[in-house]
Amino acid sequence: GQNIDQPTEMTATEGAIVQINCTYQTSGFNGLFWYQQHAGEAPTFLSYNVLDGLEEKGRFSSFLSRSKGYSYLLLKELQMKDSASYLCAALDSNYQLIWGAGTKLIIKP
Amino acid sequence: GAVVSQHPSWVICKSGTSVKIECRSLDFQATTMFWYRQFPKQSLMLMATSNEGSKATYEQGVEKDKFLINHASLTLSTLTVTSAHPEDSSFYICSAASGTNSYNEQFFGPGTRLTVL
Numbered sequence: 327g328q329n330i331d332q333p334t335e336m337t338a339t340e341g342a343i344v345q346i347n348c349t350y351q352t353s354g355f356n357g358l359f360w361y362q363q364h365a366g367e368a369p370t371f372l373s374y375n376v377l378d379g380l381e382e383k384g385r386f387s388s389f390l391s392r393s394k395g396y397s398y399l400l401l402k403e404l405q406m407k408d409s410a411s412y413l414c415a416a417l418d419s420n421y422q423l424i425w426g427a428g429t430k431l432i433i434k435p
Numbered sequence: 436g437a438v439v440s441q442h443p444s445w446v447i448c449k450s451g452t453s454v455k456i457e458c459r460s461l462d463f464q465a466t467t468m469f470w471y472r473q474f475p476k477q478s479l480m481l482m483a484t485s486n487e488g489s490k491a492t493y494e495q496g497v498e499k500d501k502f503l504i505n506h507a508s509l510t511l512s513t514l515t516v517t518s519a520h521p522e523d524s525s526f527y528i529c530s531a532a533s534g535t536n537s538y539n540e541q542f543f544g545p546g547t548r549l550t551v552l
Contacts, residue, residue, distance in 0.1 A: 366526075366546075366548070367545060367546065368528045368530075368543035368544055368545050368546045369479070369528075369543050370543065371540055371541070371542070374540065413478060413479070422481075423481070423541075425478045425479045425480075425481075426478060427477060427478040428478050
């Protein structure tokens with residue numbers, strides 16, 4: 327079956343760095359998305375990786391290893407507004423998105 | 436970026452009534468629209484995928500006669516929850532893409548919180 331695993335909850339301190347991991351098992355693979363979702367709101371797009379390596383976009387970076395079925399989202403210089411759920415989603419061979427349950431990130435002052 | 440709106444933002448209805456939720460792409464033509472449902476502390480669950488002018492494709496376990504989807508134009512899709520029951524209470528989110536599958540970046544609407552009494 328298809329599966330996405332990511333931690334349920336993480337806590338970090340304002341100004342620090344946090345890495346949110348995601349492992350995936352899908353039938354075929356056409357890329358991996360990270361979305362941010364604040365409570366009660368819809369998700370917003372953060373990143374898309376289809377090739378191995380690290381892609382940096384401001385304070386957020388996303389990494390992909392296709393051979394390991396692994397990705398992470400790296401958030402630097404954490405701000406209180408970064409408190410949200412972070413959803414990992416993999417695109418399978420049929421171009422269907424398989425969603426993880428999300429990681430709730432709590433930022434403390 | 437692309438903007439997707441949803442209406443209403445929240446709705447409370449009595450059991451047995453029908454509720455229609457609209458999803459609009461405001462500044463681009465959405466070839467494909469997706470409807471998701473999200474229960475508290477759970478991830479998004481894809482309900483159906485609709486392409487403009489054709490019948491929606493429903494995910495396994497989603498009753499097509501209960502959740503009616505219409506995608507009549509490139510900027511509007513509607514989801515009607517027929518004969519709603521308390522177990523249908525959830526956060527319904529639509530997303531729109533300019534391509535014909537999930538490969539293209541999906542732009543999400545703000546969601547509609549449905550509470551069925």
